[in-house]
Amino acid sequence: MKPSRFxxxxxxxxxxxxxxxxxxxxxxxxxxxxxTPEARQILDAADKSxxxxxxxxxxxxxxxLIRRPDYxxxxxxxxxxxxLPRLPTPPVGKEFAIDRTRGxxxxxxx
Numbered sequence: 001m002k003p004s005r006f007x008x009x010x011x012x013x014x015x016x017x018x019x020x021x022x023x024x025x026x027x028x029x030x031x032x033x034x035x036t037p038e039a040r041q042i043l044d045a046a047d048k049s050x051x052x053x054x055x056x057x058x059x060x061x062x063x064x065l066i067r068r069p070d071y072x073x074x075x076x077x078x079x080x081x082x083x084l085p086r087l088p089t090p091p092v093g094k095e096f097a098i099d100r101t102r103g104x105x106x107x108x109x110x
């Protein structure tokens with residue numbers, strides 16, 4: 001079953017919201033993002049389905065572009081910017097990439 005766009009948007013938005021709230025803590029590197037059961041379920045589904053992974057990453061991209069002026073350099077930036085706790089696992093021999101002409105995340109050959 002494919003997760004609804006609302007749930008994907010909610011997860012991406014809530015993860016972005018978590019990354020921007022709270023005061024600065026200079027005691028060390030930030031820990032992992034807290035995951036709600038719904039967010040964990042969506043990430044698990046994204047690991048099992050390339051379509052679900054692309055849906056999650058593209059919803060994350062839409063939210064990213066609302067909050068920032070430029071595309072991320074790579075999809076890994078979603079993790080380093082603490083937008084997502086981790087990337088979904090791509091199919092064997094593939095990787096996620098940003099298609100800047102269309103403004104979407106796609107699967108490409110390694």
